[in-house]
Amino acid sequence: MAEEKSLLAVFSDIDPAADAIEQLRLLGVHDDCMNVISGIPVTEAMLGRPSQWTNVPRLALGGAAAGFLVGVFLAFITPNMYTIQVGGQPFTPVPPAVIVMFEMTMLGMLISTFVGVFFDSLFPNYRPMHYVPEISDGKIAILIECPPPDTQKITDVLKKLGAESVKEAEAQHL
Amino acid sequence: MADHKHHTSHEEHLREQHLMLDPMPRGKMNEMVMEAMHTTSWKFWLVFGLLAAIVAYALFYKWGVMILEGLGVAGVNRPSYWGIFLVNTVFWIGISHAGTFISAILRVFKAEFRRPFTRAAELMTTFGLVQAGFSIFMHMGRVWLSYWLMPIPNQRGLWPNFHSPLSWDLLAITTYLLSSTMYLFLPLIPDLAMARDRTPDGTWQKVFYRTLALGFRGTEGEWTHLRNALNIFAFAIIPVMFSVHTIVSWDFAMATRPGWNSTIFGPYFVVGALHSGMGAVVMVLAVVRGTMKNMKYFIRPEHFEAIGKLMLIISMTWGYFFFNDYIVQWYGGDKWTKELLHWHEAGPMGWMWFGMLICNVAIPWAILWNKKWRSTPWLLFIVGMLINVGMWFERYIIVPISLTINRMPFTWRLYQPGIEVWLGIGTLAFFILLYMAASKLIPLIPVWEVQEGQMAHSLKKYGRETVVTVSELE
Numbered sequence: 001m002a003e004e005k006s007l008l009a010v011f012s013d014i015d016p017a018a019d020a021i022e023q024l025r026l027l028g029v030h031d032d033c034m035n036v037i038s039g040i041p042v043t044e045a046m047l048g049r050p051s052q053w054t055n056v057p058r059l060a061l062g063g064a065a066a067g068f069l070v071g072v073f074l075a076f077i078t079p080n081m082y083t084i085q086v087g088g089q090p091f092t093p094v095p096p097a098v099i100v101m102f103e104m105t106m107l108g109m110l111i112s113t114f115v116g117v118f119f120d121s122l123f124p125n126y127r128p129m130h131y132v133p134e135i136s137d138g139k140i141a142i143l144i145e146c147p148p149p150d151t152q153k154i155t156d157v158l159k160k161l162g163a164e165s166v167k168e169a170e171a172q173h174l
Numbered sequence: 175m176a177d178h179k180h181h182t183s184h185e186e187h188l189r190e191q192h193l194m195l196d197p198m199p200r201g202k203m204n205e206m207v208m209e210a211m212h213t214t215s216w217k218f219w220l221v222f223g224l225l226a227a228i229v230a231y232a233l234f235y236k237w238g239v240m241i242l243e244g245l246g247v248a249g250v251n252r253p254s255y256w257g258i259f260l261v262n263t264v265f266w267i268g269i270s271h272a273g274t275f276i277s278a279i280l281r282v283f284k285a286e287f288r289r290p291f292t293r294a295a296e297l298m299t300t301f302g303l304v305q306a307g308f309s310i311f312m313h314m315g316r317v318w319l320s321y322w323l324m325p326i327p328n329q330r331g332l333w334p335n336f337h338s339p340l341s342w343d344l345l346a347i348t349t350y351l352l353s354s355t356m357y358l359f360l361p362l363i364p365d366l367a368m369a370r371d372r373t374p375d376g377t378w379q380k381v382f383y384r385t386l387a388l389g390f391r392g393t394e395g396e397w398t399h400l401r402n403a404l405n406i407f408a409f410a411i412i413p414v415m416f417s418v419h420t421i422v423s424w425d426f427a428m429a430t431r432p433g434w435n436s437t438i439f440g441p442y443f444v445v446g447a448l449h450s451g452m453g454a455v456v457m458v459l460a461v462v463r464g465t466m467k468n469m470k471y472f473i474r475p476e477h478f479e480a481i482g483k484l485m486l487i488i489s490m491t492w493g494y495f496f497f498n499d500y501i502v503q504w505y506g507g508d509k510w511t512k513e514l515l516h517w518h519e520a521g522p523m524g525w526m527w528f529g530m531l532i533c534n535v536a537i538p539w540a541i542l543w544n545k546k547w548r549s550t551p552w553l554l555f556i557v558g559m560l561i562n563v564g565m566w567f568e569r570y571i572i573v574p575i576s577l578t579i580n581r582m583p584f585t586w587r588l589y590q591p592g593i594e595v596w597l598g599i600g601t602l603a604f605f606i607l608l609y610m611a612a613s614k615l616i617p618l619i620p621v622w623e624v625q626e627g628q629m630a631h632s633l634k635k636y637g638r639e640t641v642v643t644v645s646e647l648e
Contacts, residue, residue, distance in 0.1 A: 003407075032254075032551065033559065035393055035394060035395075036393070036394050037391050037392050037393050037394075038392050038397070039200055039364070039365075039368070039622060039625070040392075040622045040625050040626045040629070041397040041400070041401050041622075041626065042397070049394065050629075052394050052395050052398035053398075054395075054398050054399050054402050056399050056402040056403050056406065057402060057406065060406050060410075074325055074336055075336050078325065078333045078336070079333070079336075081333065081445065082332055082333050082565075084332070084335075093337060096336060096337045096342070097336070099342045099345075099346075099417075099421065100336050100341075100342070100345060101340070102413075102417065103345040103346055103349045103414075103417065104345070104349075105346075106349055106353070106410060106413065106414050106417075107349040107352065107353070109346075109406070109410055110349075110352070110353045110356060110406075110407065110410055111352065111356070111358075112435075113403050113406045113407060114356040114359075114360065114403065115355075116403060117399045117400060117403045118388075118398070120395065120399040121390075121395065121396045121399050121400075122389075123388040123389060123390070124383070124385075124388040125388065125389030126389055127389070129391060131391045133371035133372075135371075135391070135392055136200075136204065136364075136367055136368040136371045136372075136392070137199075137200050137201035137204055137368075137371075138199060138200025138201060138625065142546065148315075149504055155647070168341055174367075174370060174371075174384060174387070174389060174391070
């Protein structure tokens with residue numbers, strides 16, 4: 001089986017990019033073989049693309065649970081590890097423990113959310129990648145994986161739909 | 175014909191007024207932001223050098239002196255063991271609240287005017303917390319033992335006491351510092367990628383931006399993860415922000431002292447923090463707009479007008495909480511509380527008590543009700559500065575002045591600050607210095623957020639009236 005080729009089509013606006021995606025689908029390019037790269041968050045609905053999967057909310061929830069357990073450990077377990085009885089005072093009172101558990105839960109949640117972005121986006125990634133700097137200047141690019149015999153046909157269709165440029169994508173250091 | 179002309183001029187007027195209705199090509203906006211970062215005059219370096227010298231002398235040298243000589247060189251002594259160090263800690267934590275308030279709360283409520291200055295406010299949060307941290311470490315005296323606060327087993331066989339508000343402080347401030355730094359960094363990634371793309375190869379700036387941009391390209395997945403994370407952060411960081419200053423207030427309120435033991439101290443402190451924080455944001459925005467290139471396009475009178483309204487509401491809320499706190503204590507009739515309230519108003523520092531009310535209530539109310547005045551950057555700068563003076567006075571009254579009066583009159587002594595005045599000046603200079611350095615290293619305007627907002631806004635005609643409409647893009 002021939003190796004797939006990568007094409008990078010650059011559009012100046014969302015509308016022609018959305019039309020192009022629809023046309024690519026009609027040409028038999030599967031959604032998994034396309035990726036949209038943009039300088040602003042363009043929603044899947046605008047481009048008619050399937051919803052993207054993200055683990056960030058689940059990781060946040062996991063982090064919150066882990067943080068809560070750390071809070072429980074600090075508030076309820078550690079006093080038993082090095083016991084210091086203060087006359088007339090409860091040893092592991094609940095109200096102050098709520099504060100410790102709250103802070104640790106939130107810290108766990110926010111750290112795991114942050115780490116989740118790194119984890120899901122594979123950051124940091126300093127390897128060569130398919131990209132053109134015009135994207136951060138407002139252009140929208142569609143990265144297409146297709147069999148070599150289809151490249152000319154796809155290029156022609158995309159140009160007809162208003163692509164500013166369609167070229168074979170070259171991985172480069174950003 | 176005349177009607178058509180009227181509508182055209184009305185539309186032009188709306189576009190002039192509102193950044194969201196006055197779009198520019200993204201490339202042009204990127205260029206303007208990069209130009210603002212790279213254009214540096216000799217005046218900038220003069221101020222930068224001056225501040226660096228102040229930081230070196232007032233912060234690091236004087237702190238070194240205090241470490242060598244001991245806390246005796248500071249003015250803290252019986253009965254005011256908490257002096258300017260704690261005043262500044264509370265003050266800087268207060269300043270730090272504006273970043274989250276503007277960025278998170280306004281993001282949650284989709285207040286569109288926030289877009290160009292969220293980062294400028296978020297930077298204040300991080301840098302303000304750094305100064306708060308400095309102030310706490312100074313207050314410790316033996317700063318090299320600060321690790322004793324951390325919950326790690328040690329040779330003393332002791333764990334920090336989590337029943338103490340001071341331990342809650344450590345947890346809350348650490349949580350807030352880490353969270354706000356992450357919240358600053360996440361939306362910065364696309365702008366760092368933009369800066370990377372616009373920086374020539376072979377320069378240290380390219381390495382800097384390439385490293386911090388983490389390989390961000392703007393793929394659908396990256397945006398989805400980022401957007402989800404920002405939503406989680408925007409909601410989750412709000413209770414963290416509220417908890418931080420509430421816990422700071424509990425450092426005082428948990429003590430059964432006259433003037434401190436108040437159930438309303440938590441929200442009173444939070445509102446006070448927002449009051450000083452908003453004042454500081456408006457000062458920063460006025461300076462950024464006035465001194466940095468191209469910033470007049472991004473930061474417009476409409477933004478000062480919107481923040482001015484918020485400042486007015488917050489000022490009224492602060493006045494409400496202040497009076498509530500005051501009247502309940504005054505009405506209670508406790509001997510020592512009455513003594514303290516009298517000391518606040520008629521003692522040797524009574525001018526500070528009245529100054530606080532003038533700066534925090536009278537001046538904002540007198541100026542911010544007027545749309546034209548609150549849209550004037552230099553006037554808002556002055557109001558913001560006075561609010562910050564007033565809020566610093568408030569903390570000074572709560573901390574050392576209130577500590578002067580206690581149930582043992584033989585210990586009464588007016589607090590006389592010593593080396594801590596220098597150290598306070600040092601933290602202020604360090605805050606400005608960090609901000610100036612950041613303004614030359616990272617894009618102060620979140621360009622992608624501005625462009626997103628501009629896409630969502632449009633003008634629509636209803637009958638003979640042209641109105642602004644906003645679409646939900648997310």
